[in-house]
Amino acid sequence: MKKLLTVLIICLLSACASQNKQSAEVDDRAMAGGGSGSQDGAGAGGFGLSPLRDPNNILSQRSVYYDYDSYTIKSEYRELVLAHARYLRDNGDAKVLLQGNTDDRGSREYNLALGQKRANSVKNAMLLSGARDQQIEAVSLGEEKPRATGHGESAWAENRRTDILYQGEY
Amino acid sequence: MRVFTRYCYLALSLLLWSAQVHATLNIEIFGGGSKKIPVAIVPFSQEERLPQSITAIVSADLERTGLFKMVGTFGQTPHEPGDIVYADWQSRGASAIVIGSTHLLPDGRVDVRFRLMDVAKTSQITGFTGVVPSDQLRVAAHRIADIIYEALTGDMGVFSTRIAFVAKTGNKFALQIADSDGYNAHSIIEYSEPIISPAWSPDGSKIAYVSFENKKPVIYVQTLATRERKAVANFKGSNSAPAWSPNGDKLAVVLTLHGGSQIFLINADGSGLQRLAQSPGIDTEPNFSPDGRSIIFTSDRGGSPQIYRMAISGGNAGVAERLTFEGSYNVSPRFSPDGKSFTYIHRNGDRFNIALQGLANRQVQLLTDSKFDESPSFAPNGKMILYATEISGRGILSVVSSDGQTKQRLSSQTGDIREPSWGPLLKSQRNNHFIN
Structure with missing residues (x-):
């Protein structure tokens, strides 16, 4: 329970952080993006809120978590990845950066390669569901940008993930 | 400057x-x-x-x-x-x-x-x-x-050489250069995003490194005298693990152009991209043999990360030979300056330690027994190995003699220190020792 709470708080915090970062400079672009989104009607949440930001829309969920030493997308994240793939398919101008991450055990460069495998797993799933190669860049941050610090399973689990960032968000 | x-x-x-x-x-x-x-x-x-x-x-x-x-x-x-x-x-x-x-x-x-x-x-x-x-x-x-x-x-002294490492203080990352004992440290570049994998050019005039300032890993080469820097590998995907060829003309780099992490060769100015190896899994952390004819690298092609050697020219070019067999995690290989052995990180239970292995006899020697050792780097005379380790959650640098007998931490630096790389012995340093 405590672990779940921590994860929730971290998610909330990071959501706040990314929103703060964007609010000043990126609002215009976000509006434009939302406009084109609602024109073709794909996944639009209505009410002027971009589906990518609507907390009730699955597209606002941006992280895929993994088991130790694994880069397989777990079944609980399939729907999320599929939703983003559909959004990309329906919004040909949309672009995403997939950032793979790992925990901090072992070689930094090898972890960078492991994080790449994680990002690639999401990219490949998206390509299979209609997104196009030019829309997706899969990169790795390895162990360099931990969301949770410290040694221990809860921190490690939080850091084994791929983040989905849309253009304008990075 | x-x-x-x-x-x-x-x-x-x-x-x-x-x-x-x-x-x-x-x-x-x-x-x-x-x-x-x-x-x-x-x-x-x-x-x-x-x-x-x-x-x-x-x-x-x-x-x-x-x-x-x-x-x-x-x-x-x-x-x-x-x-x-x-x-x-x-x-x-x-x-x-x-x-x-x-x-x-x-x-x-x-x-x-x-x-x-x-x-x-x-x-x-x-x-x-x-x-x-x-x-x-x-x-x-x-x-x-x-x-x-x-x-x-009767051996070469290396105390006048320099080392490079990354110091993290708060949210700031600094690529620093210091004397071989860790003193006289100064930053050559500072960022609010991570820097990893610094690598000295063989003549000591440049350092290649990986920076995350563009929200993804990109390889830069920076000239120390002028501080001028250039992105030499900024391809789609990740760019990392730069390694200089012994003559300084080329860099082996790891790119993800075709999906997974694979080793490529580029000219030191970033031109002339050429694929070096092809595997279905991860290939990374290349390091040139002193004669420039082969590389050693980490690959998980056999199911777990192990160290392989591959000729890059001649009849056997591209054929990889597995070198490590003990344990399920052997990474970060570096040739000794005489090319007769290599050091690497070996996972030993839940510990990550510095290992040394002869290329001819294949004998493995564990040189450390601490918990989180990383990034081994030979002194130019091969007698010492500089590495990163951790004490109470803080990264520090340590030196172990190549026989494993003596370990000493370099205690002068502050902050969280990682990614050390021992610089070359410069010709001027070598020649000036015994002027009569």
Whole structure:
């Protein structure tokens, strides 16, 4: 329970952080993006809120978590990845950066390669569901940008993930 | 720029150093094999008036190699050969004794005189006098340590070389360069995003590294003298693990152009992309053999990360041979300077340790037993390995002798230190040792 709470708080915090970062400079672009989104009607949440930001829309969920030493997308994240793939398919101008991450055990460069495998797993799933190669860049941050610090399973689990960032968000 | 001027100045002042008294180098090795050479280092006269004790630095340098045993001076402080009572030093077990003097000159510079004396033969092995600016005392001390080391072991001294590493302080990442003992550290670049994998060009003039400033890993090459830098690999996907070819013309890099992490070759200016190896899994952390004909690298093609060797030219080019078989996690390989062995990180239970393996006999030796060791890097003479480790959650640098006998942390740096890389021995450093 405590672990779940921590994860929730971290998610909330990071959501706040990314929103703060964007609010000043990126609002215009976000509006434009939302406009084109609602024109073709794909996944639009209505009410002027971009589906990518609507907390009730699955597209606002941006992280895929993994088991130790694994880069397989777990079944609980399939729907999320599929939703983003559909959004990309329906919004040909949309672009995403997939950032793979790992925990901090072992070689930094090898972890960078492991994080790449994680990002690639999401990219490949998206390509299979209609997104196009030019829309997706899969990169790795390895162990360099931990969301949770410290040694221990809860921190490690939080850091084994791929983040989905849309253009304008990075 | 400051660094560059400093080293130019140093080279110049070394050339100007006069009266290099250098006896014949017929002293073979005091006590071979694992036996340590007993040396007494007497504090130089008037050292206490200097901002920096020279002999303290010399002692620390020599001790770090694990090849020397420091013999106490028991209050005896000879500064001239005539002051030495050799019988006393012989009875204390000293094979050699280091004496010297310092004189603060009116212009603020320091006149340093030093002699290395053979206790058994009661004669001088080597020595010099020189005038050093007071902010160059550490540099002068490292030169003295090099001269002593070379005279007593017959091997190259590496104390005047430099190291690079990344220091994290708060959310700031600094790529820093320091003397081989970790002192005199200064940043060559600072970011609010991570920097990893610094690699010295063979001539010591440039450093390649990976920066995350563009929200993804990109490889830069920075010229130290001008601070000018260039992105040499910024392809779609991730760009990482730069390794210089021995002649400095090319870099082996890891790119993800076709999905997984694979090793490519580019020219040092970023042109001429060429794929080096092809595997279905991860290939990363390339490192060139000293002759430039092959690389060793980490690959998980066999199911777990292991170290492989591959020729990059000739008939066997592209054929990889697995080198490590013990354990399920062997990463970060680096050739020894003579190309006969390699060091790497071996996971041993829940520990990550420095290992050394011969290429001919395949024998594995674990050199450390701490918990989180990373990024081993050979000294240019192959006698020591610099690596990153952790003490109470903070990253620090440590040095282990290649026989595993002596470990010492470099304790001068502050912040969270990682990603060390030992710089090359420059030609100027090598030639200036024994000017007659």
